Amino acid sequence: MVQKVGAQEYPLAVLRGDSVVLVQLKAAEFNDRLIARVVNHGAANVVAELTLPGRGLRSANRCDTLEQPLDGLEIVDNTVMIPLAPHAIATVELSVADGGA
Secondary structure: OEEEEOOEEEEOOEEEOOOEEEEEEEEOOOOOOEEEEEEEOOOOOEEEEEEOOOOOEEEEEEEOOOOOEEEEOOEEOOEEEEEEOOOOEEEEEEEEOOOOO
């Protein structure tokens, strides 16, 4: 997916990390935030790095599958760090400067 921001085009999301896949990015069910689901298909621990180009990340929380926040995640240079165990799925709630979806 590509989103226009000003006169330039940016991908909606960029995910970095060995053996990780962004399987979903959607509007949250109960608030104005975004929900990302990230899977580690590998057999080792990994830290996935998720960036939303053109949007400022205000906060990021790991949450359960019902989108209830569990614990905060670190944001470095507008990139959220998502620790993942082997073969794990993480659901992450993102608060962005422009209000979400």
